[in-house]
Each structure stands twice: as structure tokens, then as C-alpha cells.
Amino acid sequence: MTALLLRFAGPLxxxxxxxxxxxxxTDRVPSKSGVVGLLAAASGYHRAELDVGRAVDExxxxxxxxMGVRVDxxxxxxxxxxxxxxxxGKDAMPLSHRFYLSDAVFLVAxxxxxxxxxxxxxxxxxxxxxxxxxxxxxxxxxxxEHGLCxxxxxxxxxxxxxxxxxxxxxxxxxSERVDLTLVVDCAxxxxxxxxxxxxxxxxDPAHRRYGWRSVREESIEVLNPEWRQPQPTDIHxxxxxxxxxx
Numbered sequence: 001m002t003a004l005l006l007r008f009a010g011p012l013x014x015x016x017x018x019x020x021x022x023x024x025x026t027d028r029v030p031s032k033s034g035v036v037g038l039l040a041a042a043s044g045y046h047r048a049e050l051d052v053g054r055a056v057d058e059x060x061x062x063x064x065x066x067m068g069v070r071v072d073x074x075x076x077x078x079x080x081x082x083x084x085x086x087x088x089g090k091d092a093m094p095l096s097h098r099f100y101l102s103d104a105v106f107l108v109a110x111x112x113x114x115x116x117x118x119x120x121x122x123x124x125x126x127x128x129x130x131x132x133x134x135x136x137x138x139x140x141x142x143x144x145e146h147g148l149c150x151x152x153x154x155x156x157x158x159x160x161x162x163x164x165x166x167x168x169x170x171x172x173x174x175s176e177r178v179d180l181t182l183v184v185d186c187a188x189x190x191x192x193x194x195x196x197x198x199x200x201x202x203x204d205p206a207h208r209r210y211g212w213r214s215v216r217e218e219s220i221e222v223l224n225p226e227w228r229q230p231q232p233t234d235i236h237x238x239x240x241x242x243x244x245x246x
Contacts, residue, residue, distance in 0.1 A: 003156040004117040005146040006035075006108040006124075007163050012078070012100040014134035017198045017210070024098045026077070026134070029069045029183050030106055031198040033210055034134045036062060039110070039120050040203070044128030050203035058116070063200050066111040068153030068184035070220075073164040075104025100138070107163050109153040121145050154184050162222045169226035176229075177221045186216040 014026045015034050039062060040050055050059060078100045084093040110117070124131075124145040132138050149156045162169065162178065172178055186193050193214040201209040 001111060001150070001152045002114040002117055003109040003111045003149055003151060003153050004121055005149060005156055005160060006110070006144055007142065007146055008106040008108060008133050008140060008144070009073075009104075009163075009165075010133050010138055010141045012102055012133075012138045013075070013104055013106075014098070014100050014138055016134070017196060022094045022096045024096070026099045026101055028074065028101070029071060029181075030108055030134070031196070032067050032213060033198045033200045033203075035067060035108060035110065036065070036200050037203065038131055038133075039065075039123070041129040041131060042123040042127035043120065044123070047203045047205055050200070052201050061112060061116050062120075064112070065116075066153055066185045068109045068111075068157050068182065070107040070109075070157040070160075070163075071104075071181040071183075072107050072162060073103065073105035073168050074181075075101045078102045103165075105164050105168075107157060107160055109156040111153045111156075114148070117148055121148060154182070157182055157184070158220050158222075160222075162224060166226070169224060172224055173226045173228050174230075175224055176227045178224050179219050180222055181217060182220050183215050183217050186214050188214045190214065190216055192216040192218075 008030060013030070014024070015029065015031045016025050017027055017031050017033070018025065040059075043062075045059065052060060052063060080098045080100065082096040082098060084096075085091065086093065110120075130136075131140055131144060133140055146160075149159075151159075162180070193216055195212045196215055197210050197212050199211040199213040201211050
């Protein structure tokens with residue numbers, strides 16, 4: 001088994017799985033449809049090509065990648081209230097509420113055939129189309145791909161060093177280890193399975209479709225590279241001088 005590691009960081013991210021019309025929510029973790037869309041954009045696929053019903057083997061393999069997400073920096077929810085008018089200024093467009101994740105960092109692992117993952121790694125280094133973290137207005141900051149590793153997605157995400165920003169790591173410098181949330185694909189009959197509707201079926205703008213997949217959430221510990229062991233301090237003893245006199 002082989003996994004490709006990705007780091008998603010940026011001022012804003014948006015991972016909506018149930019948003020419609022004028023209110024666009026965001027989930028707390030990257031969606032599979034969003035991750036597959038980013039990989040497809042890097043590889044140069046057009047939206048109309050990304051349909052399971054008429055897909056070639058490479059696209060079907062892309063859709064079937066197993067995925068896991070580690071929340072290294074949860075960020076916070078921000079709301080953007082948008083207004084717009086037609087080009088001639090005569091008519092007002094519907095008011096829009098758009099929600100984003102601000103200052104979040106995720107470590108994502110996708111598992112599949114090694115040859116496919118090697119091709120995705122190379123595509124991310126020189127993407128055919130601009131990459132986005134959920135919405136086109138959310139470009140990534142820093143390096144996205146972080147190489148291939150042996151093992152499944154869970155093994156990759158539990159062994160990789162903490163990928164939060166230095167500022168966040170230093171705030172937690174009193175702790176040698178930190179607890180992080182892990183969300184990974186699982187079997188539908190898993191006792192902790194939760195259903196999410198973000199399994200891509202078609203990205204065709206004329207009929208976008210998404211199916212259900214099963215995920216489980218757990219907590220893991222990772223080392224904090226900014227941890228500083230507390231220095232011993234002298235304990236004040238008010239009777240110490242009396243003992244020395246006697």
C-alpha cells in the first residue's frame with residue numbers, strides 16, 4: 001500500500017458538501033469531492049470528463065482513492081456576506097452568505113495504486129490548472145504535496161510530524177504531545193461509521209452528483225517539535241537561613 005501526503009494551508013478554505021443556492025456552508029475538514037477535484041485540476045482534466053458513467057480507468061481510479069484527513073490546525077469559521085448587481089446595474093442579484101475556514105491546516109493522505117499516486121505527485125508539482133482549497137477564491141499557501149510513503153492512510157497520518165504553523169506550535173510549547181483529530185474512510189458496518197455525501201460521481205456542470213461514503217473519527221497524539229522542557233526552579237524556604245545558623 002502507498003499513500004500520497006498533502007498539506008492544505010491558506011488564509012481561507014471552504015469544503016461544502018450540502019450547500020445550495022445563496023447560503024454556502026463549509027465543513028470542518030476537507031471533503032473527498034474537493035480533494036479529488038484539486039487532484040483532477042492538477043492533472044489537467046476538464047469537468048465534463050469527470051463522470052463515472054463515461055470515465056476512463058484513470059478517472060475511475062482517481063474517484064476510488066481511499067482518503068484520510070488529520071486536523072493539525074482547526075482554524076475558525078468566518079462568514080462573508082455578499083451582494084451583487086447585474087452588469088448594467090439595473091437588477092440586484094440574490095444576497096449570498098458564504099462561510100469559510102480561516103487559518104486552518106490539514107494533512108491529507110490518499111491511498112491507491114503507486115503508479116497513479118506518482119503521476120498525481122508530479123502533477124501537483126506542475127499543475128495544469130490553478131489549485132484551490134474547496135473554492136476558486138481559496139488558493140493554497142506553501143507546498144501542497146509532501147511525497148509518497150509506504151502504508152495506508154492511517155499509518156501515514158499517525159507517523160507524520162505535526163504540520164501546524166510555528167505560531168500555533170509555540171503556543172502549545174508547554175505540552176510535549178498534542179491531541180489531533182483524524183477522519184479516515186472506513187467500512188459501512190464499522191461501529192463508529194458516519195455517512196457523508198461527498199463521494200464524487202460526476203463533476204459535469206450540467207449534472208453534478210455525489211454519493212455517500214463512510215468515515216470514522218478518532219483522536220491521536222503527535223509530538224510537538226516546539227516543546228520545551230520546563231527548567232527546574234529554586235524553591236523558596238523561609239527557614240533555610242535559620243537552619244544554616246544552627
